[in-house]
Amino acid sequence: MNRIFSRSECLTDTPTHFCPGCTHGIAHRLVAEAIEELGVADRAIGIPGVGCCVFLYYYIPIDTLEAPHGRAPAVATGMKRAQPDKIIFNYQGDGDMAAIGTSEIIHAANRGENITVIYVNNSVYGMTGGQMAPTTLLGQQTTTSPYGRNFETEGYPIRMAEMLATLEGVAYSARVSLHRPKNVMQAKKAIVKAFEMQINKMGFTMVEILSTCNTNWRVSPTEALDVIENEMIPYFPLGVFKERTGKDFL
Amino acid sequence: MTVKKLTKGNIALAEGAIQAGCRFYFGYPITPQNDIPEYLAKHLPEVGGTFIPAESEIASINMVLGAGASGERAMTSSSGPGISLMQEGLSYLAGSEIPGLVVNIMRCGPGLGGIAPTQGDYTQAVHGGGHGDYRNIVLAPASVQEMFDLTIKAFELADRYRMVSIILADAMVGQFQEPCRLTPEKPIVMPDKPWALRGRQGRNPQLLKSLYLGPGEQEAHNLDLQKKYAEVQKNEVLCEEKFLDDAEIMIVAFGTPSRIAKTAIRMAREQGIRVGLLRPITLFPFPSEQVRAHSARIGKVLVVEMNTGQMLYDVKIAAHKDAAISFYGRPGGGIPFPNEVLAEIRKALE
Amino acid sequence: MYYDIIMTGFGGQGIQTISLILALAAMKKDLEVTYLPSYGVEKRGGRTNVYVTIADQEIGSPISNTPSALLALDLIGLEFYQDMLEKGSLLVANTSLIPEDRIRVKEGVSVLKVRINDQAVAMGNPRLANMITLGCFIGALPVLAYADLEAVIGEVIPERLRETIPDNLRAITRGIEIVKETR
Numbered sequence: 195m196n197r198i199f200s201r202s203e204c205l206t207d208t209p210t211h212f213c214p215g216c217t218h219g220i221a222h223r224l225v226a227e228a229i230e231e232l233g234v235a236d237r238a239i240g241i242p243g244v245g246c247c248v249f250l251y252y253y254i255p256i257d258t259l260e261a262p263h264g265r266a267p268a269v270a271t272g273m274k275r276a277q278p279d280k281i282i283f284n285y286q287g288d289g290d291m292a293a294i295g296t297s298e299i300i301h302a303a304n305r306g307e308n309i310t311v312i313y314v315n316n317s318v319y320g321m322t323g324g325q326m327a328p329t330t331l332l333g334q335q336t337t338t339s340p341y342g343r344n345f346e347t348e349g350y351p352i353r354m355a356e357m358l359a360t361l362e363g364v365a366y367s368a369r370v371s372l373h374r375p376k377n378v379m380q381a382k383k384a385i386v387k388a389f390e391m392q393i394n395k396m397g398f399t400m401v402e403i404l405s406t407c408n409t410n411w412r413v414s415p416t417e418a419l420d421v422i423e424n425e426m427i428p429y430f431p432l433g434v435f436k437e438r439t440g441k442d443f444l
Numbered sequence: 445m446t447v448k449k450l451t452k453g454n455i456a457l458a459e460g461a462i463q464a465g466c467r468f469y470f471g472y473p474i475t476p477q478n479d480i481p482e483y484l485a486k487h488l489p490e491v492g493g494t495f496i497p498a499e500s501e502i503a504s505i506n507m508v509l510g511a512g513a514s515g516e517r518a519m520t521s522s523s524g525p526g527i528s529l530m531q532e533g534l535s536y537l538a539g540s541e542i543p544g545l546v547v548n549i550m551r552c553g554p555g556l557g558g559i560a561p562t563q564g565d566y567t568q569a570v571h572g573g574g575h576g577d578y579r580n581i582v583l584a585p586a587s588v589q590e591m592f593d594l595t596i597k598a599f600e601l602a603d604r605y606r607m608v609s610i611i612l613a614d615a616m617v618g619q620f621q622e623p624c625r626l627t628p629e630k631p632i633v634m635p636d637k638p639w640a641l642r643g644r645q646g647r648n649p650q651l652l653k654s655l656y657l658g659p660g661e662q663e664a665h666n667l668d669l670q671k672k673y674a675e676v677q678k679n680e681v682l683c684e685e686k687f688l689d690d691a692e693i694m695i696v697a698f699g700t701p702s703r704i705a706k707t708a709i710r711m712a713r714e715q716g717i718r719v720g721l722l723r724p725i726t727l728f729p730f731p732s733e734q735v736r737a738h739s740a741r742i743g744k745v746l747v748v749e750m751n752t753g754q755m756l757y758d759v760k761i762a763a764h765k766d767a768a769i770s771f772y773g774r775p776g777g778g779i780p781f782p783n784e785v786l787a788e789i790r791k792a793l794e
Numbered sequence: 795m796y797y798d799i800i801m802t803g804f805g806g807q808g809i810q811t812i813s814l815i816l817a818l819a820a821m822k823k824d825l826e827v828t829y830l831p832s833y834g835v836e837k838r839g840g841r842t843n844v845y846v847t848i849a850d851q852e853i854g855s856p857i858s859n860t861p862s863a864l865l866a867l868d869l870i871g872l873e874f875y876q877d878m879l880e881k882g883s884l885l886v887a888n889t890s891l892i893p894e895d896r897i898r899v900k901e902g903v904s905v906l907k908v909r910i911n912d913q914a915v916a917m918g919n920p921r922l923a924n925m926i927t928l929g930c931f932i933g934a935l936p937v938l939a940y941a942d943l944e945a946v947i948g949e950v951i952p953e954r955l956r957e958t959i960p961d962n963l964r965a966i967t968r969g970i971e972i973v974k975e976t977r
């Protein structure tokens with residue numbers, strides 16, 4: 195019999211702690227597959243942020259270092275400078291990167307640190323129970339924006355992929371989604387691309403992944419997929435915002 | 445004969461770091477420690493090292509975490525406001541047992557404070573700062589030579605115990621100059637670090653973390669840490685004991701006040717007052733046993749600090765129950781002059 | 795021996811240079827030395843206050859408020875430090891910039907008044923004032939000998955000013971002579 199699909203060698207046979215319906219597990223799988231396909235598992239080191247992504251080490255059996263909330267890009271900087279031959283990646287959520295860690299992500303990107311950042315944006319603080327994040331959509335109700343996010347008092351949702359694309363040190367910045375099979379395939383391509391560019395020492399690479407949080411959005415898993423399609427993507431458009439083609443920077 | 449060079453304290457420390465095999469420095473500018481990053485920005489590249497002018501002290505300490513987890517000797521340096529920002533990172537380094545060196549050339553606070561010498565950060569360095577039940581190894585140089593030697597020692601201890609070492613120096617020790625031997629007392633040995641994260645090749649995947657959510661896991665982790673701290677307390681106490689044999693009163697002081705005390709002691713002894721000095725070189729581990737033994741015998745203790753009495757508490761806890769303990773401190777950049785200390789000695793003896 | 799010395803004046807008077815010569819010369823003689831050039835806030839506003847301690851025994855405090863000697867090159871420095879001088883200590887006062895009636899030290903302090911800037915002009919170069927001061931100091935308080943300073947001056951004077959060394963040495967000698975003439 196021809197086997198056409200199997201679990202990646204870089205993904206452990208462990209049920210995830212993610213809520214049923216959450217697409218976070220898919221993001222893990224795509225990262226695991228990319229690492230396996232590029233043959234870098236023995237020299238890859240993962241640095242998860244704080245939040246739902248913190249248990250990365252349960253699922254992807256590679257060397258892993260825990261970072262304080264938002265600081266993963268600084269931790270990755272120290273590690274990559276110490277071991278430039280290793281494949282170093284951050285795995286951060288929106289509460290981690292787009293709020294408490296904005297300083298660290300911007301400066302790591304601006305220095306052009308040769309690392310890859312997987313950024314999972316589900317528009318809320320997931321693990322702490324669905325509080326408002328800088329990425330929360332206008333009008334979106336959360337436990338700390340019970341009347342819906344209001345731009346007059348909470349400002350607008352922050353677009354990290356576009357923002358980082360303005361920095362010279364960034365080699366690749368893209369936004370993908372996991373809500374339809376086609377999008378999952380595109381997400382995989384973007385993740386592989388980002389890791390490849392790191393292998394080729396092209397500079398800082400970032401993939402923003404729109405992901406569901408049906409539990410905190412208080413919708414069913416299938417409705418959550420439609421929320422991405424109908425509410426998130428209109429504000430967070432998918433696409434590649436920057437892709438450096440050569441090693442020459444300026 | 446060993447060649448000595450007239451050297452500034454901060455420069456001796458920076459050169460000591462290079463000679464200790466530190467190849468990674470991350471830092472953000474703040475007075476009065478800028479000589480350290482400036483020296484390392486120039487000289488680390490000469491030995492293949494990396495210098496990153498980080499965007500903040502928060503980033504600096506986390507870069508130390510990343511390089512330290514890679515098994516490299518890494519450091520940062522700062523002063524009060526910057527050290528406060530690093531406390532989060534220090535707690536994570538302690539929790540994940542990643543070694544590193546943090547230098548605090550103290551300036552006075554609270555707040556932006558001032559740049560004059562002080563010892564106002566003793567409690568922060570020795571008893572806390574960050575969250576959780578953890579300790580840092582804290583070394584307190586009092587001479588330019590110690591700025592060099594203790595920096596090397598700090599890296600050795602950090603690696604041996606997988607802890608953060610803090611060099612806690614006041615701005616006087618950082619800024620003044622003395623003849624200094626700028627070569628290590630003994631050859632530098634880089635220990636193996638099988639726990640370091642270098643990719644799983646040839647072994648099982650490894651993990652460095654401080655999050656333990658399973659039942660009892662966090663308590664067990666804490667108890668393991670405490671066991672390690674007890675080892676440090678047992679094995680690594682360093683202190684200078686001077687003129688204590690015939691002393692009728694013992695001064696306890698570290699850093700610049702210990703130097704000032706030495707002058708006061710010379711003045712006192714010229715007048716027939718027999719004063720001795722106990723100078724803690726390690727603040728954690730604190731020389732509690734030495735304080736206890738000497739205070740039991742001598743009976744009178746004068747603690748001198750450039751703060752309002754922080755080490756004083758450790759002395760009180762350690763001292764013999766019958767010892768009479770007095771205190772003289774100058775906070776906020778005030779420097780206790782030798783004749784003032786002498787006056788306090790007289791007062792304590794009345 | 796145990797000498798703690800304070801030198802005070804304003805930036806540009808060459809105090810850093812002569813204090814460094816003194817510190818290096820002491821070190822070369824295997825004496826103990828601590829050297830604290832202008833520090834901290836005092837550095838702002840152009841003040842220069844330097845502490846040098848030279849001893850044949852372990853040095854405690856690198857600063858002092860009972861110095862063995864004060865070299866005051868201007869009035870502000872004199873007024874800030876002169877009350878610290880105790881019986882048996884030395885004041886070298888630059889009376890080119892300090893009115894004599896402002897010198898009010900305790901009894902038993904040995905005072906050497908020298909119009910240092912005028913002396914330097916008389917030597918043909920006003921910038922030699924610092925070296926004359928250094929000469930006056932070792933002439934009045936034999937902490938170190940002329941030969942000790944001569945041995946290290948080349949380490950302190952920058953390469954581009956090498957040709958000034960003979961003049962600087964002459965100025966130190968002149969300072970020593972002034973002390974002899976005064977006494």
